[in-house]
Structure formats: C-alpha cells, structure tokens
Amino acid sequence: MENFFDFPLTASKPMITANHQLRLQTRPKGLLAPGDLQLVESPVPELHDGQALAKVKYLSIDPTMRVWMAVDSYLPAVGIGEVMRAGGLAEIVESRHAQFKKGDKIVGLTGLQEYVVIESESKLPFQKVPSIPFVSDTLFLGVLGMTGITAYFGMTEIAKPKKGETLVVSAAAGATGSVAGQIGRIHGCRVVGIAGTDDKCAWLTDELGFDAAINYKHADWKEKLAAATPNGIDIDYENVGGEIMDAVLNRMNLHGRVALCGLISAYTNETPGPVNLGLIIVKRLKVEGFLVLDYASRFTEAAMELGKWKMMGKLKDRQTVVEGLEKAPDAINMLFTGGNTGKLIVKV
Template structure:
C-alpha cells in the first residue's frame, strides 16, 4: 500500500483561459481501506471541455468543483488493494478518478466505477476516447438525437476533437455526406485522409463560410454542434427546413459569463429541431453503446487517435490545450 497520494486541487476559478495557476499540487496520506472500498492506481486521465464548466460557478449537470477539492476528471485506474467483493486486485476500472495518483472506490462517488473488459487489439486508453464517454456521447448524440439517414448531409464542428471525430465517422457509417469544421490544415487532412470525411473546412482560413456553402450544395440536414458562436450561426444559415441540431457542446462560450444564444428567428423560419443532451441520460444503455462502438472499431469502421500528455503535473496544460486547438482526437494524460 502506498503511503502518500499526489493530487492537483482547484486553487482558483479561471476568469478566461485555464492555466497552471488555477491548480495547486499537494501530497495527501492514503487512507486505510474500509469494508466495501478498494484502492486503485490511476494510469490515464481524461481531459474534456466540460471540465471548464466544472471549474466555474456556473450551474451544470454536475455541481462545480469546490476550491481546495481534487479536480474532477474521468480516468482509468487499476485496483491494487480491495475490501470490496466486486473489485479484485488487477482489475482495470473506469470512473471519476480526479487529478490524482490514487483513488478510492466505494467512497460515495457520484458515478459508480465500472470494470473494463480487455479487448484484444484495443488499447486501454481507448476506453477514455472512442470506447469511453466521448465515444458514447457521439453515439447517442447521433443515433438518438441526430437520427441520420443515408444521403443526408451532416456537418460536425470541432470535428477533429474527441467527440466530433467519432460523430462524423458514425455519420459515414449511416451513409451521410459528412463535412467537418476544424482549425488548421493538419486536422483537415486527417479528417478527409484517414477518417473518410467527404470534406473538411478550415475555419482559420479566410473564405471558410463560402467553402462550407460549396461543400454542402444540397444544404445541411444535421448539425452536430460542439462549438456554438459564429460557427453555429453560419451552419444554421445553411440548414434545410426541418433540420436537426445536436447540441453536444458550446466550447466557444465555456469561458464566457454569458455564452449567448443562437438565432431563434432561424430556428422558427426553418422549423429546426434543436436538442441538447447529456450523455448521463443514457447511462442504462452504456453497454449497448460500447458494444456497438467496439464492433465498428474492430471492423475498421471507427478509427481512434489520441494526443497523449505525460505526467500528472502537466494535466493543467493538457486541459488548456483543448481551448487553444493544440490537440487532435482525444486528449489523455498518462501517469
């Protein structure tokens, strides 16, 4: 049993961009296990845009992280000691580990930890990406909210990110024409060259709005929205009547006090359906999603790419990277 546990606590709430100054590193004692608990060593941490909301005082689907608390984060850990019959030494588990080296299981966590299967040919960290919450989010966002049909045009914003890249690939599996919006030539080349997107628009280039229009000659039927702001308004202006907007995220407004609203005039005139969703709504069906995603992945229909940052001390930098566009695919921290 280890004696100490290195942790990153939330020190202050960011006013704008996330920095290391918002966190403080501490070394805490590892508590003795009680009956029903297990101790696990964290191997991988997930960093996700929603963590920016958790760092603020803004109300969300989970309460804000308190000042002085371990920063909330998903992760993969391996059980090293157990007094819980459900978990055995050597088991790999997925849950809210937080920014720390060790985590207690069965300590009243809001979302129970679940054991991970070991799939030949699938890296463990994929359960934080394509087979994790980001992939599950894309799965239910597309199949339950977007409801894609063959021949429709799907546009995905932040398409080179963890969720967007999976959402676009699911669109291709369903026979859609898929157009991704991303920042930079490298990301756009990855979308079309490796993931099979029909077109990728670089929003950092002048004339990107005209390029988007040209890439969607029949209009847009589904918008898988991760960004909001100007990008969302531009996509909405090209949508067909009765189009569907899958409101997965609004990353452009996560650092703002008032992220603003979309044009309801456009929603009215085009009779659009705009639906927000939280992946936890589908928690009873997570096994279904992971099973299908794994089948697609093993069949070569879904590709997974990760940006890996080494070391717990660099987790704040990895999180900040999500808002500067420095990542491709899913970003994880390896401990």
C-alpha cells in the first residue's frame, strides 16, 4: 500500500528482490567438493529503520574460511544451511542506516552472496572505505585490508624485526606472506621466502626485493634454505606449519622468534607433517600466535602506514581475481593447491 500520509514507514520493500547466496550444505573433508556450498536464490528482506542494503562487489577468499566450515575456532563454525561467512567489499544501494548513505563503499563480513543487509548494531561492524583516485577498491581487501593488516601487526608487534636479522616467511607469495616479507625488508632484514612455484619465487626476488626465495617442491629445498640462511634464522613468520615449519625451526638461532600467523597445511589435511616442538626448548625460542582481530581498534593506524609504504613504492602487491560468485568454492580450493599469487579475490 502507498504511504499517502507521508508517515515514516517501519519497513520498506527493496528495489532489488533476489539475492544469490552460497550456503554451507555439508562440512568438507579435505578440499571442498561440489555441493559442500550450495548456490541458492533467496528474497532480499524488507529494510527496516537502522538497516542498509549493500551490493557485494568483491569477496576476500581466505584460508580461515575452510576452518569456519569445519569447527568452532575464534568464531563459531558456520551452521549448516547458513550463508557462508566471508569478508567482502560492498556498495550501499539503499539506506535507512544513520552511518551509511547510498554509494558508500564498505568492508566487513558480507558473506558469500550478492547482497548483504547491514544492521545498525553488529559485533563485527562494517567500515567505510575511502574513494581514492587511482587506488583500486580491491586494495582494501589485500594490502590495505585484512591480510596486509595481519602482516603489519604480525611483524611489528610479534616478530619485532631488527636491522641485519634473518627473516624467513612461509607461503611467502601469498597475500599475507608477501606483505610480511616486504615489511621485513623495510626494517632492514635479510628476507628469505618459501613458496610453491619457480614463478612465485621469481616474483619474490625480482619484484618484491626478497634476498632469496626457495621452492619447497624441489627435492633439495632444505639444502637451499640452509644456503640462503648462512647466519641461521632469527625470525620465522609462519603461515604453513608441518614439514616447512619443522625445517625452519631446525635453522633457528638461539632466542629466535616465531610469529605464528597460520598453519595452512593443517586446514585440509588431518595429518600435516610433524613439527619437533623440542626445538623450541633447545633453541629457547619465543613462539607467539596472534589474531588480527585482536588489533581491531588499531586497523586505521595499520592501513595508514601500509598506504604510506605503498605510495612510496616500498610495498608491491599482486591479486588473483576469479570472476563469479558461483566460482567461490573453486577459489577457496586454490588457496590449498597454490593457485593464487598475492591476494585471492572473487569478483561478484
């Protein structure tokens, strides 16, 4: 019915009515199989006062999504039948929200879907992103987004690099590792990356300025790691775990530090290679795990610093963009098969 008396309405019908979503159907075993995430069409709910509707433009594809599909961790597991949780960048298309107006761009947990309703109160709120000439929106999911910010806090608060130290980064050609290694360079470290293809290794040394890069798929990679770290290793920025972490710990110097960012080799594989924890005692290592979410109140500070380095040309990045919401399950698998270089994004 029309609102003849111009009274404020409590709910309004959105102009967009259909929303495609990927909902969790079954908890994956190993890599995602067809049907673990199911594409469904749902109605867009009516907007109430305090809500806004945003169109999702880009989705951030992150290893932690595989964990969210399987078990309770730092966030509860995604429930069966629920829209799959994911970070994304979206643009407000209708608003009855005090903070956001039509056209605003925001980042936050959009979920794997075309449209997201923004609530006035949320535990994990959305943040507005600025429109900066010549700066691509997707940077706010990568270098200036969660993965860049993870590398920033992992390096500055946990690893605390000092000039002349040797830093080794695993999954070094990925979104987080590539930034962590470059932050090590900015702080004057000798930086050695570990990655899964020769092309990725060439990108690390030729474009990002890593001192050396080791392809862990070559049989002699441990000897090459030893040759690339003649003075031992002072900092392990660990993204992988298993056999790679074990080899790095073997070369750590006394009182070295391990910034434990992630253990991707364990996310799809129930038995990743063993890590000899005795090395932590023998070498008196300081091992500290961290979560980027713990630094939420300082995200702007990190983004400003990363943005400054990016503008000065000290931070380079690459993105792997997969087109289409329906391709998101394949994209998630790419993280575990090494299909991405730099930040992996789905363009919706």
